[in-house]
Amino acid sequence: MTADKKQRPLTPHLQIYRLQITSLLSILHRFTGIILGIGGVLFAVMMIAAAWFPTYFDLLHLGLTGWWGWLFLVVWVWSFFYHWFNGARHMVWSMGRGFERSTVLRSGVFVIIASMVATFGLCGWWWSTGAL
Amino acid sequence: MTFFARGNNPARRWILQRVTGVALVFLGLWFVLSIPVLWHANPQEIGRWLDHPWRLYAMQATLVFLFWHLKLGVEVIIGDYLRGRWHLICQSGNVILCVGLMIAALVAVTGLVPR
Numbered sequence: 525m526t527a528d529k530k531q532r533p534l535t536p537h538l539q540i541y542r543l544q545i546t547s548l549l550s551i552l553h554r555f556t557g558i559i560l561g562i563g564g565v566l567f568a569v570m571m572i573a574a575a576w577f578p579t580y581f582d583l584l585h586l587g588l589t590g591w592w593g594w595l596f597l598v599v600w601v602w603s604f605f606y607h608w609f610n611g612a613r614h615m616v617w618s619m620g621r622g623f624e625r626s627t628v629l630r631s632g633v634f635v636i637i638a639s640m641v642a643t644f645g646l647c648g649w650w651w652s653t654g655a656l
Numbered sequence: 657m658t659f660f661a662r663g664n665n666p667a668r669r670w671i672l673q674r675v676t677g678v679a680l681v682f683l684g685l686w687f688v689l690s691i692p693v694l695w696h697a698n699p700q701e702i703g704r705w706l707d708h709p710w711r712l713y714a715m716q717a718t719l720v721f722l723f724w725h726l727k728l729g730v731e732v733i734i735g736d737y738l739r740g741r742w743h744l745i746c747q748s749g750n751v752i753l754c755v756g757l758m759i760a761a762l763v764a765v766t767g768l769v770p771r
Contacts, residue, residue, distance in 0.1 A: 612681070
């Protein structure tokens with residue numbers, strides 16, 4: 525009984541199910557949420573540093589705005605748009621609509637394409653206008 | 657044992673996750689579009705930028721809903737993957753970190769605005 529309990533897989537049961545577009549998108553929602561959370565925590569830390577620890581603010585600012593900062597920002601912006609579009613998809617489901625197999629697949633593909641277009645569009649615009 | 661995660665009403669948390677999400681649909685978009693202003697700004701410039709009829713309120717609302725939504729999301733992830741002692745430790749840490757950072761950042765951005 526105890527040994528049996530230990531063997532029990534944890535959700536989302538990756539050991540058992542073959543990854544499909546629906547499950548992949550679901551995992552990506554969590555993954556992007558975590559990236560957004562890391563960005564949010566970094567922003568909060570920067571605001572706290574800006575208000576009370578100016579020396580550390582300058583140091584952190586220098587450390588975060590290099591090319592790696594840009595790279596993280598692009599990943600973060602994509603995470604934002606992915607979570608944003610997929611969140612809207614979840615809201616539609618929460619209203620009890622869009623559950624047909626073909627609709628779920630089509631809305632999933634839409635979320636991937638839309639998040640990429642929005643990310644490339646926005647980051648490209650920032651890049652080309654020298655906004656960042 | 658599972659004080660932070662299970663003593664609550666799941667339906668209430670389900671609704672809260674959606675309410676905070678809808679708020680972030682707008683606030684998040686505004687925040688992302690504000691990134692170019694904040695990226696190279698120093699504390700004084702951030703303060704002057706926030707010194708505007710609605711910008712400080714928008715930033716405060718963003719921080720509240722961001723950390724609220726984050727807390728709810730991480731709570732679900734921890735509930736899915738952890739059991740026993742680590743479950744309790746992580747759930748408690750999540751609440752303490754999210755609430756602590758939210759309050760500290762709220763006070764910080766408010767203090768950045770020049771008097």
